[in-house]
Amino acid sequence: MAKVIYEIVPHDGGWAYKVGDVYSETFPNHDAARKAAEMAAKKQHVAGNTTGISWEDTNGKWHSEVADGGDRPDTEVTG
Numbered sequence: 001m002a003k004v005i006y007e008i009v010p011h012d013g014g015w016a017y018k019v020g021d022v023y024s025e026t027f028p029n030h031d032a033a034r035k036a037a038e039m040a041a042k043k044q045h046v047a048g049n050t051t052g053i054s055w056e057d058t059n060g061k062w063h064s065e066v067a068d069g070g071d072r073p074d075t076e077v078t079g
Contacts (some may be wrong), residue, residue: 004044006037008079017077034077041075 017037027033048069
């Protein structure tokens with residue numbers, strides 16, 4: 001099972017959460033950023049529908065696969 005880590009960090013004169021190298025919007029304080037990260041993390045646990053998806057890789061090749069709507073990642077909020 002995948003794990004998604006939401007890290008609270010200073011960003012653009014305020015605070016944000018980031019996952020990998022991707023930042024959220026900027027929040028005025030640490031508590032607001034943490035609350036938003038916790039809400040986002042909780043949404044990761046909500047199961048969706050199993051459906052077919054198609055996507056193009058960086059070489060222009062198309063792939064088709066089935067995305068299992070019940071396969072949800074573990075989440076963690078740090079910082």
